[in-house]
Amino acid sequence: MFKKIIKFSFIILISAVLVSGCTFPWQKKNSATSVEVKKEKTKEISADDVPVKTKQLMKFSDYQGLEKFFEEKSAKQGSTSGIAREVINRTETTEDFSPINIQVPGLDEADIVKFGGNYVYALLRDELKIIKINPASEAEVISTITFESQPQNIFISGNNLVVFEFADQAKVSVKVFDLANPTNPTLVRELGFEGNYREARLNGDYVYLFTDSFIDYKKGKSLIPQATSQGFTLSNDCSVASDCFAPEVFYFDIPYNSFHYFNIVAINISDKTEPISGQSYLINDEQAIYIAQKNVYLTYTEAIDEYDLEQSAKRELILADLSAEEQNKITEIEAVADYVLNTAEKKVKVAALMDNYLANLGTEEAKAIQLKISEKMKEKLMARSADTGKTTIYKIALNGKNFEYRGFAEVNGQILNELSMNEEDGYFRIATAQSSVGARLAETQSEPYSNIFVLDNELKVVGRLENLVTNEKIYAARFLGNRAYLITTKQSDPLYIISLDDPTKPTVSGALRIPDASTYFYPIDQNGHKLIGVGYNMQDDDSGLIKAKGLKISLFDFTDLAKPKELNSAIFGDVGSDSIIFEDHKSFLYSGGKNLLSLPIVLKENKQTVFSGSLIFNIIDNKFVLREKIDHISPAAKLSSFLNHDYSDSVVKRSFYINDYLFTFSNKFLKINSLLDLSLVKSLVLIEDEGDYIIAPVTENLPEDSAGAILEPTAETLEQGIKEAVTETPRDNLIDTPAEPVAGTSTEVLGEAPVETAEENLIESPSY
Template sequence: MKQKYVLTAVAVVAVGAVALGTAPMWEGTNSVKQEETRTSIIEDPVNTETEVTGTPTPLPTTAPVTGISHTDSYEDLYAQVKEWQNNSSYSNVQPRIMTVEESADAAGTDSAASNSSMAATMPEEPIDQEYGFDPSSEGKDYSTTTTQEELIDEADIVKTDGSCIYAMDSKGTLRIADAASMKLLCEINGENSSDYKEMYVDGNCLQLICQQEDYITYKGSIDLPSANAGGEKNTDGVRTSYSMPVTTVTVETYDISDREKPKKTGVYHQDGSYLSSRRTDGRMYLFTSYTPEVGDSADQLQYYVPRCGEEYIAYDHIYLPTPEKDFSYNGRIYLVAGAVAQENPDQATDVMAVVSSANIFYVSENNIYSATEIWNDRETRTEIVRIGYRDGKFTDGAAGSVAGELHNNFSMNEADDCLRIVTTVEGWDKDYSNFSRSNGLYVLNEKLKTIGKIENLAEGEQIKAARFMGDTGYFVTYRNTDPLFAADLSDPKNPRIMSELNITGFSEYLHFYGENQLLGIGWETDPDTGNVSGMKCSMFDISDPSDVRETDRFILKNVSFCDALYNYHAILAAPKKSLFGFAYGIYGDNTDVYDSSENYYYALLSYHDQNGFEPQMYLNINDSELFAGSMSYQDYCRVRGVYIGDMFYLVTEKGIVSYNIQKDYEQTGTLKWEA
């Protein structure tokens, strides 16, 4: 099967200049300030003064995280960053040196600056519980974003609160529509709206996450290399402006008590590229990736210390996990985390950075886990960092590693202060002549030390999906058939496999359908050839984990790709409503192998114990009045299905279509906009 991924190029429009004041560095705080000017159009970096409006609010003082080592000074951190660069064949991007003469033409380079960043957005991957997240949903009947943990919300591009639908398009416009009347209430276009990423809606609070690329400039005199042969330097000095791109993620918070007139209540900035976020108890935890550079000295914090709000993170809040055996500082990248409270959205209640190139996140009620996959001495390993959190503060931490690599965030789960992980282990022998693959299950304590494990499972296969419930873990491996394993984790030191169910095909996403059933969505394959014959939905009876059975299956034939399998937010999963749905694509009309055209559909299905799987509706999205045959792959990836009461809504890049569930999904309304 051909799997399709998309790299989205985002043109980012930089914003106006902001100047920071100076302040001394001191111990025991989250941040320090340093003089600099941040601007998108550099008219005269030497002589122009940028007006500062308002006084930046300093970050609250918090104690460093315990249990994990931090740097002792900025000088030590700078030396470490410099060592990384010197020991690496990878050359970091150096700051561009702009002369005064060049800067005179910079006012015309806005479009160039806007297009200087390419943002790659890959599916983060699959989440939990019957309705996803909504702690206030009791007594209400509407769908919510599919999430990994019941009480931890996750951001997405479409949300509903049971009355309104919130839709974010790829061009940076957030629209609020009244679901009952299908009336557009308002549009929000922020300063950096061309790069809105995701959002949260919680009661009367709306939070928008956007990413921007700015240019940071520094004033001063330096010696420039001469144009003469031999590279001799000028000795008289040239007044210059250093200009360096800086990526920043912004959280815009709005009071939406009046849905027609949202009021912005705060803006928070955090250096780095957007990775992920979570939200719980009125607080957002924002994760960004920051790449340090090497300047001329440790005093130049702007090169190697990330900024949160208006200030740099203090050195004792930048952590270097103890490099024990098999633990490396892979990639020399910081994972930056900031906690932002709803009631004070202009600043973080706590900030920190960890030297980690993490790309997979799992957040439980008490801990944040970040995972980095590395190739280390002939084999794959996963490095894990745990950071505890409580009431908007980061508390304690630990670091460890396990053999193999994770499939996605569902490969991790916490219970009773233990982290349970399933990985696929790949590697070569000492002579690099034989390659092997197997799978392992590991249980780690709160210090991320392995206390229990099962290794060499399903040799030659790889993990395709995983899900945990209580003391039981379920995971799927695949080569030509689909073994679904059920593991007993009641004794963390002695995990054991209770059952192994072999069926054709494999599931790529697992979702609990109540306490005794597990829904699997993936692909049907030929057990002899491995060729894909269609998309498969399976229902498993897990009432007895020692005897897991497939009770029903449904095949969608000729499906070519399904983005929802790699972005679980795109799956509507509502067991209490007996509904689930997703968008999928088909190449051509399946009669001409050379037809490269793509057709996009939305499938809505139900499942009842008596009747099994039943298709409720198939929608050809291409031919809908919203797209009229002009739908792109990017449009398809942004399709979401939601329901409110007895109404189903298909939310797309160009509008919303409503259907009455009780009237055989009769179309009742259309709200179209230009995107």
């Protein structure tokens, strides 16, 4: 089913590309002047420069310098190829609608569903459906666009429909359609970019496309990203062609283990005559990236290579003990030209010679030298500890078609993922955790700890909370308003609350021990005082292992940070139950104004899928009240005698409301329910039954109207383990019932708690 994700990860994909010429077209030849940026300079690297590792951002002044860089690095490291992976809506309208759950308010994110006016635009499989939804009871698909490969995401801006499509291998196609006639959308522009789609944002007239590309450098092969327009390759020299694409190429002065490009492209969708602009950043391995409304933050965490550490220790300790013949062999190996043996190959050959020496030692002598090697590794680790386990943050400003590097900063610890970063009111906030240096050196590690840093607009650290000892490793973090929430890994997860009311003094304000694993949190008020948590119901099995047995939602109250509470919770399903929320947070819908919660869920009982759809709740008197079960399993699937077939098309991927209607979308259906009583208004079939979307087996001896029946509030199904507060209520009692605040609560910001005593503020939530 869904891949279970206990942390939010958003990783990097990347694009290799063709280019010609000797100097960058944005520069005059032989130009080598520094480019001034705010608080930072971007040094330009020519063919003769040999950079040192300052962690600063530098720009190649010509393609010769870039080519020489690859030649040197590929000779030392072997192949420069590398693979990176993955990551992540809102439409302009005056109607009452629910924006899709986005990470940055005010910045439109590309998504699989968009809506505006009388239409919904939805991607499923290799198609885009345009659905007329007014009137709701007569909703219908009025046109379908079929793509040769799988479309990824879309934007709607005025009459422009922008579709991002995976084309060929490592290529993103950007297609713009004119929607003046929604029944017959017209393709008016098609662009192509080598690379893998990462994210896209819409801000004003500009679409920002973020791609990743791997690099497999070979002499004479293209060096930078290639772009096409209407099927024709764009020139990389804007001095000879107005319709061109000449991205600047930047280099982070850091140790490189592999090479990837992170590419930013700006496309004016209102003026197709404006040339597309872009920049490419040469990055190392996987790096978390946070995209704010006007800025992009790239991060890099330097890690310690345990193998290199060990080989360095061995060399220092035993090289002198090798025979003269063996020492000469090592000298000869290391003197070989890099194009004959690269650095990695040399290391392997030298290590083999030293390991052969160790293998021929006596037992006691071998034990003694291994102990010395371990001690030497620890010594080297301590010597390097000040320079490793740190995260470097690079800031790039987006301004229309222009990009501006604004500088970099460095903080202690390792970034978790993009949800561990946030920009608010001119401040950049980041949560980091202790980095690991491998099992061999585990005894040198201290208790797990976490850090919170606050940086101003110039990337100066103005506030910090360091070495917060949590006893358990932090695996998730989220910034909500002026608070940060840190979640740890074990079954009884302490949820730590960090107050950021004073950006210069982040403080531990409290902690709540939760008996289960909440992996996704969503604020239900503007101040972040109350949160909904979604996670797994964790239990010990007979063998003592902790396993997820069903899903759990919780309502938390952090109004009084010194006394946080779990107000209510509910448990659903059995082993194997899951939610798409854990891998796609846009699938979650909550509206305080409508008092509406839509939870996409797949439930299993006794290893059989019994429900795939969305559970609809109100929150009344600080309790979850189950209002409706919107089922996306087709009737044919329920009545089929086939068992355990694929059910992915029945997963609810998006929920949203427009005016008085709630919409739930899966590949199978677009279902429309009235917000007045949640009665079904329209069930629009998007994919006809194909005989292979079977969910639940037929249960013998059931009444005809209950074959395949699911989720009735009984002890065996939905209410197995569900808390007393989750109840069915009459339909005429539902929407717009406000969630009552907790009587007598008030916001109290504590003084800064000593980091060693964070556990003292721990509050046990009630056990059920």
